[in-house]
Amino acid sequence: MTPFDSAQGRLSKTARESFLARARAFGDRRWDGVVLGSRGGIGLDAAFLLDTTGSMSVHLNEVRLRTTEIADEIAREVPRSRLGVVCYKDHGDQGENAHYLTLVQPLTERGDDVRAFLNARQVAPGKGGGGAEAVECALRAANSLAWRASARKAIVLVGDKPPHGAGMDALDGCSRGVDYRDEVEALAKKGVRVYTVLVDSYLETRRVFEWMAGETGGKFLELRSSKDLAPLLISVCLAEAGKDVTKFAARLEAEGLLTDSRKQIFLALAG
Numbered sequence: 631m632t633p634f635d636s637a638q639g640r641l642s643k644t645a646r647e648s649f650l651a652r653a654r655a656f657g658d659r660r661w662d663g664v665v666l667g668s669r670g671g672i673g674l675d676a677a678f679l680l681d682t683t684g685s686m687s688v689h690l691n692e693v694r695l696r697t698t699e700i701a702d703e704i705a706r707e708v709p710r711s712r713l714g715v716v717c718y719k720d721h722g723d724q725g726e727n728a729h730y731l732t733l734v735q736p737l738t739e740r741g742d743d744v745r746a747f748l749n750a751r752q753v754a755p756g757k758g759g760g761g762a763e764a765v766e767c768a769l770r771a772a773n774s775l776a777w778r779a780s781a782r783k784a785i786v787l788v789g790d791k792p793p794h795g796a797g798m799d800a801l802d803g804c805s806r807g808v809d810y811r812d813e814v815e816a817l818a819k820k821g822v823r824v825y826t827v828l829v830d831s832y833l834e835t836r837r838v839f840e841w842m843a844g845e846t847g848g849k850f851l852e853l854r855s856s857k858d859l860a861p862l863l864i865s866v867c868l869a870e871a872g873k874d875v876t877k878f879a880a881r882l883e884a885e886g887l888l889t890d891s892r893k894q895i896f897l898a899l900a901g
């Protein structure tokens with residue numbers, strides 16, 4: 631039974647309670663902001679890892695348009711939160727030779743800095759690459775961020791291609807010798823959860839994104855519409871910070887913005 635009343639298209643009261651119960655069971659924490667698990671923390675450090683190759687231009691533009699909204703919402707709901715960004719491309723002529731491999735906005739409390747960074751001219755989608763992108767090097771850059779030991783820590787990785795060295799692409803390793811498995815392991819040791827967001831349905835990407843989320847205690851999410859990206863980034867940060875994501879969902883619902891694809895994201899986060 632779905633918690634959403636399809637006849638009315640609304641979240642019923644009992645459904646909301648059961649939704650909340652599932653949300654409360656998520657991870658090692660209560661969802662009222664009180665931390666019970668050993669992983670606890672005050673405040674939030676969250677880094678968005680964005681594939682900025684050609685195939686991702688619609689999604690990059692959506693984040694650019696809504697950076698202020700995203701940063702403001704997180705800052706309002708989560709005291710002592712900081713956001714960072716790693717934009718990545720690939721090795722070779724379509725990536726680092728002509729543009730960049732990774733561009734990093736360090737973790738900051740200033741949403742304006744994140745917006746300015748993402749809207750800088752050098753962050754450009756450009757042309758698409760081959761079967762893999764430099765996800766492993768983006769993860770390495772994320773490992774170098776100044777994560778606070780005392781804070782909750784999350785990465786939201788948004789992309790459509792796997793890292794070098796993954797699965798079918800195993801023969802085409804990273805030209806800098808970076809292994810995504812080592813980077814994921816290092817992040818897990820620091821207590822950084824990796825939330826992976828699959829754009830498109832490339833099987834090899836799905837496999838490795840699911841693995842990354844599982845290894846770090848994050849969640850694997852699928853993005854069906856670029857318009858869902860801003861609410862997704864917000865709700866992952868709220869969830870990681872131990873906030874009640876159902877309140878955010880209820881607000882979207884009241885505004886007529888809780889689409890089916892967004893419901894799926896909330897359920898995946900709560901499940």
Ligand SMILES: [Zn+2]
Pocket residue numbers: 721764765766767794804805806807808
């Ligand atoms: Zn690499």
